[in-house]
Amino acid sequence: MHGHRRAYVRTGSGPALLLLHGLGCDHTTWEPVIDALARRYTVIAPDLLGHGLSDKPRADYSVGGYANGMRDLVTYLGIDKVTVLGHSFGGGVAMQFAYQFPERTERLVLVASGGLGPEVTPAIRAITTPGFHQVLGLLTLPGVRHVGRAGLRALSRTGLRATHDLDEVAEIYDSFKDPAARAAIRHVVRAVVDWRGQIVTMADRAYLTEAMPMAVIWGRDDRVIPVRHASNAAALAPGARVEVIADAGHFPHKDHPQRFAKLVHEFIRSTEPATYSRARFRRLLRAGGEAAPVRAVRSVPDVSDVTA
Incomplete structure (x- = not known):
């Protein structure tokens, strides 16, 4: 379409x-x-x-x-x-x-x-900051990404309220290995969020x-x-x-x-x-x-x- x-x-x-x-x-x-x-x-x-x-x-x-x-x-x-x-x-x-x-x-x-x-959440506001695309590129390199995803999933199983959604966050984090996906998300967030919030x-x-x-x-x-x-x-x-x-x-x-x-x-x-x-x-x-x-x-x- x-x-x-x-x-x-x-x-x-x-x-x-x-x-x-x-x-x-x-x-x-x-x-x-x-x-x-x-x-x-x-x-x-x-x-x-x-x-x-x-x-x-x-x-x-x-x-x-x-x-x-x-x-x-x-x-x-x-x-x-x-x-x-x-x-x-x-x-x-x-x-x-x-x-x-x-x-x-x-x-x-x-x-x-x-x-x-x-x-x-500050994590979403951070997407609008200069250098986010490059930093996330490093954080989604194969070895780093696998460790990070496993850590987020482990934290999600602790039962703590603060870690409730980290299993879903782990899947989002994994999707950022695609540079095109990172660029698209950056454009999306900049359209609706700045450093002060929504x-x-x-x-x-x-x-x-x-x-x-x-x-x-x-x-x-x-x-x-x-x-x-x-x-x-x-x-x-x-x-x-x-x-x-x-x-x-x-x-x-x-x-x-x-x-x-x-x-x-x-x-x-x-x-x-x-x-x-x-x-x-x-x-x-x-x-x-x-x-x-x-x-x-x-x-x-x-x-x-x-x-x-």
């Missing part, structure tokens, strides 16, 4: 569910839940450009560019409307997709999503979610994007359904796949798909433009208040 290879999984039947993975991951991050979801839905799980088996060209790696690519992919597959579900960076793409293409979006599900506050936010457009069912799912022990961002979502979009899963980190769909799939299904089953109305969208835009824009959200309810 557009001269570049796009890898994706398509399985199941029923209403379409588009699954968007996070930074440095690929469609395999969804493997624990794909079969359960495919019993009721047509599941589309792509490798975003620059990730997995998709090509890694010099290209537009902005969230808007990714949203355009997902619009083109579902159109290519003959699908008109989707419930879009995004994890981490993929959550930012999902929000952008819903914003750019509300007529194609039935619901929005955000999983430990970016775009809900400025804070992010740049892209839904705060100034959150009022538009009034027209679309939205769910937010987070792991209580997330060390990549703080779980308090789930409370930010509740403050920014009061109509959103927020679920915080205990004993889960940045990848709740991998830590508790059965519960995760059940939460997604219950959300879809209990909500009507959004129907796009240009007149209603115009009214929301005019009303939102008259109100003071929402700035940084910090004084929000404790996350326990929005735990189901």
Whole structure:
């Protein structure tokens, strides 16, 4: 598509569910839940450009560019409307997709999503620093990479909250052995993060979610994007359904796949798909433009208040 290879999984039947993975991951991050979801839905799980088996060209790696690519992919597959579900960076793409293409979006599900506050782990901010590409090139040399990956996996098995997600981090680290993958990730991160944290936010457009069912799912022990961002979502979009899963980190769909799939299904089953109305969208835009824009959200309810 557009001269570049796009890898994706398509399985199941029923209403379409588009699954968007996070930074440095690929469609395999969804493997624990794909079969359960495919019993009721047509599941589309792509490798975003620059990730997995998709090509890694010099290209537009902005969230808007990714949203355009997902619009083109579902159109290519003959699908008109989707419930879009995004994890981490993929959550930012999902929000952008819903914003750019509300007529194609039935619901929005955000999983430990970016775009809900400025804070992010220093490891991701480090990607934007000069020399990152060269340093990571040394750290992913065969011997060094194998030792590093084994160490991360060993730490992930300690049971400590701080090391909860290191098995997944080990897989991301291993993928950086490909220079094209490292270059693509650097372009992605620079589009959404600087040394102070996340740049892209839904705060100034959150009022538009009034027209679309939205769910937010987070792991209580997330060390990549703080779980308090789930409370930010509740403050920014009061109509959103927020679920915080205990004993889960940045990848709740991998830590508790059965519960995760059940939460997604219950959300879809209990909500009507959004129907796009240009007149209603115009009214929301005019009303939102008259109100003071929402700035940084910090004084929000404790996350326990929005735990189901």
